[in-house]
Amino acid sequence: MRNLKNALPWYLFIAPASLMLMALMAYPLFDTLRLSLFKWGGLGPQTFVGMRNFSKLLGDEIFWRALSNSFIFAIVVPFVTVSVGLFLGVAISRRMKGWQVYRIAFFIPVMMSGVVVATLWANMFEFNHGLFNTVLRGIGLDGLAQNWLGDRNVALMSVMLVPIWQSVGFPMIVLLAAIEGIPQEMHDAATMDGVNEWQRIWGLIVPLIKPVLASITMLSIIGAMKVFDIVLVMTKGGPAFSTQVLGYYLFETAFRSGNFGYGSAIAVVMFAVVFAVAYGYVKGVRIESVEY
Amino acid sequence: MAVDRLTSQRTEGSVEGGKTAGWWAGSSLRPIIYGLLVVGALIQVYPIFFLLMNTFKTDTQILNTPFSLPTNFSLAPFVDVWTGERTGMFFGRYFFNSVIVLAATLVLMLAISCLCGYAMARGQFPGNGTLHQALLLSLAVPAHALAIPLYFFVGSLGLRNSLFGLTLVYAALGAPFTIILMRAYFMHLPVELEEAARIDGCGRLGVFLRIVVPISRGPIAGMAIININWIWSELFFSLILMNKADVRTLPLAIALYKPAPMTVETVLGLQYAAMAIATIPVLILFFIFQRQIASGMTMGAFK
Numbered sequence: 001m002r003n004l005k006n007a008l009p010w011y012l013f014i015a016p017a018s019l020m021l022m023a024l025m026a027y028p029l030f031d032t033l034r035l036s037l038f039k040w041g042g043l044g045p046q047t048f049v050g051m052r053n054f055s056k057l058l059g060d061e062i063f064w065r066a067l068s069n070s071f072i073f074a075i076v077v078p079f080v081t082v083s084v085g086l087f088l089g090v091a092i093s094r095r096m097k098g099w100q101v102y103r104i105a106f107f108i109p110v111m112m113s114g115v116v117v118a119t120l121w122a123n124m125f126e127f128n129h130g131l132f133n134t135v136l137r138g139i140g141l142d143g144l145a146q147n148w149l150g151d152r153n154v155a156l157m158s159v160m161l162v163p164i165w166q167s168v169g170f171p172m173i174v175l176l177a178a179i180e181g182i183p184q185e186m187h188d189a190a191t192m193d194g195v196n197e198w199q200r201i202w203g204l205i206v207p208l209i210k211p212v213l214a215s216i217t218m219l220s221i222i223g224a225m226k227v228f229d230i231v232l233v234m235t236k237g238g239p240a241f242s243t244q245v246l247g248y249y250l251f252e253t254a255f256r257s258g259n260f261g262y263g264s265a266i267a268v269v270m271f272a273v274v275f276a277v278a279y280g281y282v283k284g285v286r287i288e289s290v291e292y
Numbered sequence: 293m294a295v296d297r298l299t300s301q302r303t304e305g306s307v308e309g310g311k312t313a314g315w316w317a318g319s320s321l322r323p324i325i326y327g328l329l330v331v332g333a334l335i336q337v338y339p340i341f342f343l344l345m346n347t348f349k350t351d352t353q354i355l356n357t358p359f360s361l362p363t364n365f366s367l368a369p370f371v372d373v374w375t376g377e378r379t380g381m382f383f384g385r386y387f388f389n390s391v392i393v394l395a396a397t398l399v400l401m402l403a404i405s406c407l408c409g410y411a412m413a414r415g416q417f418p419g420n421g422t423l424h425q426a427l428l429l430s431l432a433v434p435a436h437a438l439a440i441p442l443y444f445f446v447g448s449l450g451l452r453n454s455l456f457g458l459t460l461v462y463a464a465l466g467a468p469f470t471i472i473l474m475r476a477y478f479m480h481l482p483v484e485l486e487e488a489a490r491i492d493g494c495g496r497l498g499v500f501l502r503i504v505v506p507i508s509r510g511p512i513a514g515m516a517i518i519n520i521n522w523i524w525s526e527l528f529f530s531l532i533l534m535n536k537a538d539v540r541t542l543p544l545a546i547a548l549y550k551p552a553p554m555t556v557e558t559v560l561g562l563q564y565a566a567m568a569i570a571t572i573p574v575l576i577l578f579f580i581f582q583r584q585i586a587s588g589m590t591m592g593a594f595k
Contacts, residue, residue: 009496010415014423017408017467024442024464025430031441042444088332091325105333107586108340111578113525115543116567120343123560129355131342165336170589177590197321226434229527233547247436247528254440255532264440271437278432 032271035264042258053265063266065241066249070273073160073227073245078220080164082213085171090201092172093179103176106169114166118233121162125149125234149235152242159243162230167223171216178212179205218281225274246270343571346564354560369565383566385538386545390570393455393462393541394523398516401463401470406512408467409474410500414483424475430468436528443532453536461529466519477511478504517581518588524574542570 036053038046057063088106092099109117124131125148133145148158182205190204206213228247231237237244237252250270254263346354347369348362376382412420442461443452451457481504489499505512530544540548549563578585 007415007417010411010417010420013411013415013496013500014408017404017471018423020404020460020464021430021467023445024461025433025438025468028438028441028445029433031445032437035440084332088329091329102329102333103586104582105336108575108578109336110589111521111574111585112340112571113527113543113546113574115525115527115547116343116570119546119549119563119567120339123563124339124342129358131358134358165339169336173586174590177587222432222434226436228436229525229543229547232527232531247434250436250439251528251532255443260440267437267440270434274434274437275432279429281432 029271032264032267035261036268038261038264039259040261042260046261049261053262054268056262057265057269062241062244062249066237066244066246066266067269067273069156069242069244070225070227070246070270072156073163074221074224074277076160077163077167077224078217081168081220082171082217084164084168085216086175086206086213088168088172089175089179090205093176103173106172108169109166110169110173112166114229115233117166118162118230121165122149122234125158150239152240155235155239155242159230159234162234163224163227167220171220174212174216175209178209182208215281218277222274222278222281225270225277246273340571343564343567346561347568349561351560354564369561370569373562373566373569379562381545381549381562381566382538383542383545383569386540386542387569389455389539390524390542393458394520396455396459397462397466397523398519400459401466401519402512402515404463405467405470405474405515406505406508407500409471410478410504412471412475413478413481414486424472427468427472431472435465439528439532442529446533452533453539455539458530458533458541461533462523462526465529466523470515470519473515474511477508481508514584514588517577517584520577521574521585524570546570 035046037048037050039049039053040046088102092102127133127145127147127150130148132148136142136145146154146158149155186204186208187200190200195203226247227245228251231243231245231248232251235243237248246266247270250263250266253259253266342358345362348365349360353360353362372378373381374384374387376384411417412424446452446457446461449457451460485503485507486499489503494502525543526541527543527547530541531547534540534544546563546566549566
């Protein structure tokens with residue numbers, strides 16, 4: 001009884017957040033799981049269809065296209081951004097001359113809204129007057145001018161360039177902080193051992209920042225899995241579904257075609273995939289692991 | 293530890309007053325690395341410069357001479373998209389919609405998150421550990437997976453096409469992350485002041501409002517800064533919840549940019565002006581709060 005009396009004020013403290021999260025996160029999540037077993041047009045009765053939405057997914061070529069494109073996104077984009085981010089972080093660490101300028105230059109795009117960035121790049125990719133083709137034609141490489149967003153063999157690559165351009169600054173800034181957190185004594189010891197800069201990077205810096213490297217890679221993978229804005233603005237999943245991704249296919253299925261049950265099944269798959277990656281991240285990475 | 297990064301002045305102690313020539317001072321790779329950095333920085337900055345310059349150019353100039361600088365710096369395109377008189381696109385209104393949603397989300401989210409994080413750090417009550425676990429798990433849930441039920445739920449509350457409805461959704465989406473970080477911060481906060489106030493007969497809420505919140509202004513502001521970016525840029529929920537033109541937020545209005553046909557001679561120039569309206573406040577904010585933003589991002593990744 002006494003315990004309960006002590007606990008009561010605390011329950012009042014957590015009540016607003018708990019109620020909101022129950023209503024706007026927990027309930028929708030469970031309702032997505034439930035709806036994935038129904039056929040529903042948004043109005044009228046919901047028809048229970050069991051696992052039929054999921055078996056339909058198995059034979060749905062667009063779905064497989066979306067899933068594999070999402071995986072390609074989640075592999076290529078983080079790999080490039082984290083590698084380039086690591087290079088940048090190492091290159092501008094130790095307060096090298098002009099590091100502030102580079103830090104700002106690479107970080108500004110991170111702050112911009114995805115829609116703006118996507119619109120800007122869509123204009124630059126435009127076939128007749130876009131910046132890229134104008135440059136290529138201007139230097140006589142007309143043959144390399146592409147229909148960047150309209151050619152199904154090129155479109156996915158073009159679209160992936162955009163989050164890469166936008167987000168390299170993010171791993172850079174995080175890895176820079178980790179690299180600068182390495183105690184000076186360790187560098188001194190390495191210097192006394194006579195290592196060259198290459199050995200310093202791979203033998204000292206990278207092993208010491210490995211937890212941060214793992215963490216930033218996971219965050220990038222999760223972010224890339226959820227790509228939506230860029231696809232909506234630049235290609236709407238086309239041409240011929242070559243840039244279709246899970247988030248956009250879910251949106252189209254549910255909110256454009258009105259198949260809310262089938263859309264929920266896509267949402268469940270997306271949830272499972274992202275959750276599997278993110279759960280490993282939340283469980284595996286701890287604040288303590290980045291202490292020295 | 294990670295939370296300290298947000299409040300402390302500089303944590304890069306190991307390089308304080310260190311060499312400024314960088315790793316590569318004596319290396320033969322130095323010219324190559326400098327070259328890569330310069331080219332990379334240009335690739336990062338040029339498109340933004342291109343965006344800002346195009347707001348002052350006519351469509352013909354944008355299309356035919358993309359590299360030329362504007363000939364006159366008239367603010368007319370900004371006025372046109374801001375007022376919407378000729379375009380039918382009211383970016384002034386969309387701007388304020390975005391500002392209202394941003395401000396309301398921050399206030400609501402920070403209020404519930406600080407209360408909850410404080411209780412989790414200080415209180416001993418059954419369910420505290422479970423709540424923490426649940427919050428960590430919720431970080432792994434993609435917001436897309438909630439969209440369909442949220443669309444109907446928000447609709448059943450009559451809050452579709454309402455800035456308040458969008459605010460509720462954003463506050464809930466951002467709360468778990470904010471609660472977890474605020475909890476970590478409060479756990480590091482010395483408890484003595486609060487105990488003294490308790491002895492003076494102050495209630496839990498009184499202690500929280502009169503003592504804890506005032507001394508935590510720094511970290512609370514830091515959490516606000518971290519969250520500004522995604523709220524300002526959010527498209528997905530704005531797209532599904534806001535169907536009426538006059539409640540659009542900036543990202544949504546830019547994504548759906550389509551000026552009334554035949555009313556304007558420049559289409560692209562105005563589109564660039566609209567994009568600049570969404571981007572310039574973020575750039576200003578970035579230059580003011582550079583350090584906090586960088587350390588906040590870092591903290592999020594260390595979590």
